[in-house]
Amino acid sequence: MDFAWSEQQRELLDAVGRFASKQLDYDVIANDRDAVFNHDAWKKCGEFGIHGLPVPAEYGGLGMDPLTTVAALERLGYACKDNGLLFSINAHMWTAIIPVLSNGTEAQKKKYLPGLCNGTLIGGNAMSEPNSGSDAFSLSTTAVKKGSTYILNGSKIFVTNGPIADLLVVFVTMDKARGADGLCAFLVEKDSPGLDVSKKIEKMGVRTSPMAEVFFTDCAVPEENLLGKEGAGSFMFTKSMTWERGCILASAVGSMQRLLETSIRYAKERRQGGQSIGKFQRVADKIVNMKLRVQSARHMLYHCAWLRGQREPVYMEAAMAKLHISDCWVKCCEDAIQIRGGYGFMVEYEVERELRDAIGSKLYSGTSEIQRSIIASWLGL
Template identity: 65%
Template structure:
């Protein structure tokens, strides 16, 4: 896996990062390799492997592929669209969409965030009104990953504001649906090869058969999707951290100052040890949660802790890698600054670090 990733997915990364360009060829290659369909049963075009195997493969992908944006796009597609579709979709919906999602022919994601609702996701304003055999959606979504290149999105909207979170439903919205408009592309500081956009729903028509799950079940569906996402989305970051650690050890051994390798200075050695400790903590959290999921256990707490541990450790690992590489680490060519920019996003998407702490503290009984 990591050999495929390093050979096939890294070409022209600097240029694509600068231009904010999605690697559609890489996307297709990953799909052909089977990545997009890892957790999807073979019946629907996937590989049907268990969560522990899935995160192991994604970790290798992150080790070999330096294009964190491409990997992020694949993750958004898997955890926010394929998994809820698999869990809550009708047989017809699964047969219609999953094979093309696994083959990479369709690109997807989800649209929950809005200009006025982020962490407080269930205060969304987008409405869905049933009219005969369709729903009419109205509202504005933002921060939609894969939005500019999407073919299919899960859009969350309320059918009854008076019911609060229990009025939220979710819909499979195809790009060509009347009234669905992809707005401006949002330029990000990191993960620049993963495109993001605003989405506008202007009397957007969605057939009733494209409602995902029952009416009012959007909160459950989103929670389910987020639990998977928080458990698995940063598996690739563990591979990235391993790569950053190895590069840092090599550099610390090779680079000489004051007549010796900088790795012999205890202050540098201790940074390397901290990187290793953080990597081990991240990997242990990842594997434990995936193992529990493979056993069918509920992992609300573990998912929040996994997301929190890996994202925070990834950022610090990238920071240490830059510091160990000195001036070279700060130069764009070295690619460590890109790793840092990419890592910072992980503290925000799928619920911020603060939100993970709030979830975890409440699940711990506070």
């Protein structure tokens, strides 16, 4: 067992840290209030090489192993306070890039991956429906083959990057009677006739990541945009969800590390009754708990990514990492607020936003309850 980074990993992670602290440490308060997506920061991340971290060089990426990839995203989350931007990046990477990379034809990969990697194309994923969330495979959006095209009808909700996406990975059913085996996926470009995207949806947190409802009305998609085989939809979805669960909260670990450090600083500087509040056991305890959570969350994140790099199945590990990190993130935010007292409740102190951003992590990519079900089923229950 070797916990050390190689010289090359260290150099790459340092470069990510420097990039993020110089280019992404911008003021998020106004953007959060007004729900504004930072296109400029997105573009910089693309040019810098974030989006293509796990994609092989032949498709415009960097060919990094999963462990290096999540560690880089962790550095990004540490320096960049715009959790919405990071959420958009994660959605783009795990629910658009990975499905294309894992299931796309050579032509599809060549056509879409370079743009998705350098950020000129924004990807999104349309899965959830008004009547299908945790019960993921009971879709009512349909596709019917007609000549050399497929005709899509139905609607999708909670489409991350919906209002800004150039390419959507859309899951539909071709045969409701076959349930999960009737699903398939399409790559739908933004200007497709019959595709409508609603105005962005207002959210509690990650407000800078735009989300929309998407409607398909006799939307014609050419057959070359079928992703994978007809009927392979549920398998592809599960695979990309596993990637997503295992990686999406890498930046949350960075956020926790930042909250820990700023809380320590605050506890040292803030004085009450003639001493710094860090000397009060009840404050120190909170900080110790934060430290334990960051450390355990990081280990679960790294271990899951390492296993994936070894080509081991990680269904349970990804669910555990997602469940644990989201839980830790919310608790860290609560502690960070509590340590700051009334100030923590103020927008200017930027921890209330962190809490609002964190709460979503217990809902997206499968709620905490779903993660527990997955873990329980892998334990044979």
